[in-house]
Amino acid sequence: MSTTQEKPMTLKSLSHKKDLLTGGHRMCSGCGAPIVLRQVLLAVENPVVLTNATGCLEVSTCLFPFTAWRVPWMHSAFENSAATASGIETMYRALRKKGKIKKEMNFIAIGGDGGTYDIGFQSLSGAMERGHKMLYICYDNGAYMNTGIQRSSATPFGADTTTCPAGDVVPGKPQRRKDLTRIMAAHNVAYAAQASPHNWKDLITKVKKALAADGPSYMGIIAPCNRGWRCQTNDAIQLSKLAVDACFWPLYEVEGGKWTINYDPKDKKRPIKDWLKPQGRFKHLFAPGNEWMLEKFQQGVDADWESLKKLQEAFGR
Amino acid sequence: MKQMNWKELPHAGTILDAGNAHTYKTGSWRSLKPRWIEENCIQCLFCWIYCPDSSVMVKDEKMTGFDYDHCKGCGVCAMECPGKKGAKAIVMEEEGK
Structure with a gap:
């Protein structure tokens, strides 16, 4: 361990640390995902092996014959980033036993929200249940951005995507998103957390904790996508901060069953419309007649936040 | 670049030169160019930690300029730059001006 x-x-x-993700990758200008991954890799002290589910990050960082990774990195398919990492980790344990x-x-599996919440869910759930000592990182931009902004869970x-387009009949996505970090906490993993790139210190500390945890760990990290969110190329950090301040993306961790909210905006809590307004995918929510949607969105966010606070009360400290 | 034939390709299409994307230039994507105004810089390094393209050059804990070969001109650095007394240390300017 370094000093x-x-x-x-x-x-x-x-x-002083060398950038393990180089420039020259083909992610869009102003994308949140490489910001997230650069910060994650700054936390890594040991030799690390990455696996990556299909997604923007995978296709854009590894266009043959170029790779933007300065660490061993493997892609196999959309659904099995966690399974691939668990196999590598098992082989590592066997080789270690043999001396x-x-x-x-360290072993880190990466997936976008499509490759984590939907397609890679069973392999992730399996890897976490089997207890491999690995970290799974989901950079969450809230849709299948790589293939052209299709809805994911x-x-x-209310978001406008190409598979739930906002129009006269359907006002964007009718369902709420699922809360994967809590689902992972329900797997009784050693460490589960949510982070945001605007708070780099919190993010890097969490990755360090996750890698040091004795068992499987999961982190959900918000990664703004200006193409899919229909926002500007320069506001990735602003929007991730707003998501946290509006309690849409609370920063919390579950460490061996102990729930801790890392940042509580208290009276600085922003209304959710402050986060929705700069995003073109929610434009229709501000149209006359759709006030109920803003209200419903706010109610959902508030209910989640309140229940998170109760979890901290019940299972914190 | 020169295309490899099937005999030259590494086994199973692996890429053996880690981080060789660095030799691929994405600077031509840019329509806005960040300009660093050193006298307004407080060396907070926010530009460095928030750059998606590893294009803020830092040496001995000091920001030294931009890697224009890879900067895509997104403007996150200029947005996050706190500057000195309200004057930004990074401003975005149109390319070619």
Whole structure:
């Protein structure tokens, strides 16, 4: 272990680390996902192996014969990022037992929300249940952005996507998103958390905790997508901050059954419409006659936030 | 670049040169260009931590400029730049001006 861990973590101290995700990848201008992944990789101290589910991040960072990763990285298919990582981790344990590997290593599986919430869900659930010592990271942009903005089960209520287009008949996605971080916490994983790239310190600390946890860990990280969210290329960090301030994406962690809210905006809590307004995918929510949708969205967010606070009360500290 | 034939391709299509995307230039995507105004810079490094394209160059804990070969001109750095006394240290300017 390096000695930098005892010192307070600052951007200056982090800046000595080599970027493990290089420039020259083909992610869109202003995409949130590479910001998230750069921060995740800054937290890694040991040699690391990554697996990646199909998605924007996978196709755009690894266009043959180029790879933007300076670490071993593997893609197999859409549905099995977690299964691939669990296989690699099992092989590592076997080789370690035989004395062929001496080093401590980390294993991180990455997926977008489509590859995590929907298509990769069974392999993720299986890997977490089997207890592999690996971290699964879902960068959540709330739709299948890679194939052209189709709805996923992470898409928020009311969002306009190509498979639930907002029009006269259907006002965007009729269902609410599912809360995967809580589903993962229900797997009794060693560590489950939600993070946001605007709070880099919280994100990096959580990745360090997750990698140090003795067992499987899961992190959901919000990753704004300006193409799918229909916003500007420069507001990825602003929108991730707003999502946290509006309690749409609360920062919390579940460590061995102990629930902790890491950031409570208290009286600075923003109404959800502040987060929805800059996003073109929610434009129709502000049209006359759709006030009920804004109200329903707010009610859903408030109910989730209240129940999270109750969980902290009941199972915190 | 020169195309590889089937004999030259690595087994199973693996890429053996880690991080070789660095040799691929994405700077031509840019329509807006970030300009660094050093006197307004407080060296907070927010631009560096929030850059999606690893295009903010940092040496000895100090921001030293942009990697225009890879910067796609998204403007996240300029947006997040706190600047000094309200004056931004990064401004976006149109390319070619």
